[in-house]
Amino acid sequence: MFHVHYSRFLVQRIAFLVVGNVLLLLAIFVLVQDGGSFADVILNAAPNVAPTVLAGLGLTGIICAGAIDLSVGSIIAVAGTVFGVLVHRQVPPFVCYAGCVATAWCLSVLNGYLVRGLGISAIIVTLAGLAFYRGLALILADSAITGFGGNISIQDDAYHSPGKVYAGAILILTIAAAGIWENSSKTPSKWLALGNSEEACRLAGLSSGRILQTAYGAGGVFLGLAALIYVTRIQAIEPARIALGFELQVIGAVILGGTNIFGGEGRYIGTVLGSLFLYLLSEFLVYAGVNPYFQEVVAGAIILFVIGLDCAMHRKRKMLEEVA
Amino acid sequence: MSGLLLELDSIAKSFGGIAALKPVQLKLRAGEVLGLVGENGAGKSTLIKILSGVERPDSGQILWNGHAVAFESPFQALEAGIATIHQELAYFGRLSVAENLMMGDPWPRYRWGGVNWKDLHREAKTRLNRCGLNIPTHRLFNELSSAQKQEIAIARALSRKSRLLILDEPTASLSEPEVERLFSQLNKLRRQGVSILYVSHRLDEILELTDRVAVLRDGELVASYSTNSVDLNRIVKDMVGRPLDQVFPRNRASEIGSPMLELRGVSRSPFFYDISFKAHAGEIVGLAGLVGAGRSGLARAIYGLYPIESGKMCLLGREWRPRSPCEAVRSGLVYLPEERKRQGFVLDHSVRDSISIGFSDLITKCGLIPRRLEDSRVEAACRRFSIRTSSIRQPIRTLSGGNQQKCLLARWLDRDPAVIVLDEPTRGVDIGAKAEIHALIDQLAGQGKAVLLISSDLPEVLGMSDRILVMHRGRVSDELRGERMTQENVIMAASGMCAK
Incomplete structure (x- = not known):
């Protein structure tokens, strides 16, 4: 039933990730035997891994189309602040959730407009957004809440259900929906087409601006869900620090999943497996008792190794193309 | 018999003051195969770009089917029925053959809106079969041989019911049998009434395939004759033309x-x-x-x-x-690259920096470049190579092409x-x-x-x-x-x- 094809490179990468994930799970299973329940580890995984996976799905489309979004962390900060402000005003939970998702979606669409409208490379536009949106979140919190002291506390359990109760369900349903969308829409093919060759898109009568816009629009939907889970699983929203550096984690997961950082190649399943791999790796390091200072180093080294290998291969290919 | 399909009336184009095409007149009848020959830089590529909507002419007009047209984009030319197969194929390397063939068209869908991949591949297969091709439609485009890529390019051009097919050096990367297959296909198209503009350096192919040959030289159409009445030497003479x-x-x-x-x-x-x-x-x-x-x-x-x-x-x-x-x-051993602007210079650098980068390692003392020594060497080089510049601090992009080239020479030749x-x-x-x-x-x-x-x-x-x-x-x-x-x-x- 799946007609979407996978290049040999992607098949290899996915196989690598599947094997890696299974090995990590086994290792955690063995390590967790003394003093803990493996089931708890699995159940706790959903809220922790969901934001990365969801934001990663959105970014996969954007990167496949040859663009990027570096401002996802800051967008989550704005969405989280909007959520916090609404909760502070004691608005019903569903309105708060909708406000959070809508804010993230709108900012992602705005990114798309800026990239296509200004004709500036996505990396610059969204790098500016990274700083701009973070500041926006602080201004918003400061002006909407009297006596804002750096964080917005959310104690009422009624406002935590997406992050604490339904994270797993949201995650699985979204992944399933993404999989169906990938297999039954022309749009993902257009993203890949744009990432492959803008010139060829022009010749085929496609508007590269519109394609880019759909990538950011779809990315916004995923990012909205990611933000929702991210902000409802914590007790206090700190606009200055929430999701700081999150974009690097997400991009890492996407690239690890086999998406070409220069666009034109990538699949959703790779991103899902890549995020899972990064999460299991960090859990494994915790259970293995590795010094917390070293955990980050090891995680970074592994990303560098996998992606560095990729870039080296890409460079060689690019050199040959340039010479030809 | 057949009417006029395309007429170019005094089409001219120049780039940065240099005329690439002087007013050119060219006529093409329906079902005719016209060979276009000329040396490198004679203006063939410019002509093709104008016809395919990539570039707009400075003056003159294109009559297509008797109507004046002005193509704003390659897609408009394609829609009008002019399909161009450029030397570098613009394709989606990491998409499948089927997606490549169908990207510009609506895709078959199920009633609920999802893409019907089975029908998509079937449709792509039909299009390939119509051109006598049998290439698996699931393959990624990058995995195909260059001949197969070429064939798919033609298949795609024809699926749009094009009336004029422009081929720019289509055989550059093909082997003999592949060339023969291409020719038999082109002949089939000719019988169906499709006109072909065939651009090639390979004169044997031109003689074999075309009805008429047009020769461009230095942006001018210098000769045009029917292929039957001409021999190789005549074409070559017209191509070189200009006396030494x-x-x-x-x-x-x-x-x-x-x-x-x-x-x-x-x-x-x-x-x-x-x-x-x-x-x-x-x-x-x-x-x-x-x-x-x-x-x-x-x-x-x-x-x-x-x-x-x-x-x-x-x-x-x-x-x-x-x-x-x-x-x-x-x-x-030094090498002066072909594309000065892209491979030779950082265009915003000053003349001094552009030149001294070639020998600054020779005069460096303790990791520092003595400015005065650098300046005097650059000034000496400017005199020796008669580089005309108001100051050695002038950005390199403001210099003329000739002066830029001399800077490049100066950069390396100072090393002897x-x-x-x-x-x-x-x-x-x-x-x-x-x-x-x-x-x-x-x-x-x-x-x-x-x-x-x-x-x-x-x-x-x-x-x-x-x-x-x-x-x-x-x-x-x-x-x-x-x-x-x-x-x-x-x-x-x-x-x-x-x-x-």
Whole structure:
């Protein structure tokens, strides 16, 4: 039933990730035997891994189309602040959730407009957004809440259900929906087409601006869900620090999943497996008792190794193309 | 019989003040196959770009089916029925064959809105079959051979019910049997009433396939005749046309010294194969051939930009295995790239920085560059190479093409290299600066350097060189010396037909 094809490179990468994930799970299973329940580890995984996976799905489309979004962390900060402000005003939970998702979606669409409208490379536009949106979140919190002291506390359990109760369900349903969308829409093919060759898109009568816009629009939907889970699983929203550096984690997961950082190649399943791999790796390091200072180093080294290998291969290919 | 399909009325185009096409008149009837020939830079590509909507003409008009049209984009030309297959195929390498074929069209869908991939592949297969092709539609485009890519390009062009098919050097990367398959397809199309504009350097193909031949030279349509009534020599004469009236300087001594650079059976697929030659001190060796014949690839391999696969190179009598261009520069071999703007310069740098980068390592003291010494050397170089600039702090982009090229020469020649590889040194340079650069090259050879001169400018390569190697499809097809150094012989050898 799946007609979407996978290049040999992607098949290899996915196989690598599947094997890696299974090995990590086994290792955690063995390590967790003394003093803990493996089931708890699995159940706790959903809220922790969901934001990365969801934001990663959105970014996969954007990167496949040859663009990027570096401002996802800051967008989550704005969405989280909007959520916090609404909760502070004691608005019903569903309105708060909708406000959070809508804010993230709108900012992602705005990114798309800026990239296509200004004709500036996505990396610059969204790098500016990274700083701009973070500041926006602080201004918003400061002006909407009297006596804002750096964080917005959310104690009422009624406002935590997406992050604490339904994270797993949201995650699985979204992944399933993404999989169906990938297999039954022309749009993902257009993203890949744009990432492959803008010139060829022009010749085929496609508007590269519109394609880019759909990538950011779809990315916004995923990012909205990611933000929702991210902000409802914590007790206090700190606009200055929430999701700081999150974009690097997400991009890492996407690239690890086999998406070409220069666009034109990538699949959703790779991103899902890549995020899972990064999460299991960090859990494994915790259970293995590795010094917390070293955990980050090891995680970074592994990303560098996998992606560095990729870039080296890409460079060689690019050199040959340039010479030809 | 058949009516006029396309008429070009005084179409002209110039780039940056240099006329690429002088007012050109061209007519094409329905079902006719017209061959378009000319040297590199004669204006063929410009003409194709105008017809396919990539470029807009400066003046004149295009009559398509009797109506005046102005294509704003390649897509409009495509919609009107002009399909162009460019030399570099614009395709989606990492999408499947089916997606590539169908990207511009609506895709078949299920009633609930999802893409019906089965029908999509079936439709793509039908389109391929219609052109007699049997390529699995699930394959990724990148995994196909270049012939298959070409065939799919044609299949896609035809699926749009095009009435005019423009092919730009379609056989450049095809083998003999593949060329024959292409021709039988093109003949089938001709019988169906599709007009074809066939652009090729390979005159044998032009004679075999076309009904009529049009010759472009220096942006002008100089001749047009029916293929039956013409022979090869006539076409070649019209292509070269211009007499060798330019005077090339020759003040250097005629005796040549010891070999400086020697190549023995050097290969690097897919760029060049089995290249052997020697370049001696005080000698200018011309390297002629068509664009894409492997000349630049060879030059870059000699310069150490990428390794060779087999064979042996010697520089100044020692074995030469460069690992990087840096090593080449230090060993006394310099290369002036073909695309000045892209490969040669940082355009915002000043004249001083652009020149001194070539020798600043020689004058550096304790990691610092003495400014005064740098300035005086740059100023001396500017005088020596007569670079016209108001100040050495002027950004390089404000200089004319000729002056930029002289800066590039100055950059490397201040190191006093032994071997100099020049890739199209006078492209896009006005006549005055051209003469100065020619004089400089002559002077360099006179100082006992070996010069390898790559040029598509026939009079230049003939006038400057002591002998000429002609490349064709990655191999040296002929070596011309003395009396045999004529424009006709170069063209013959470059298009793969050795005049014996």
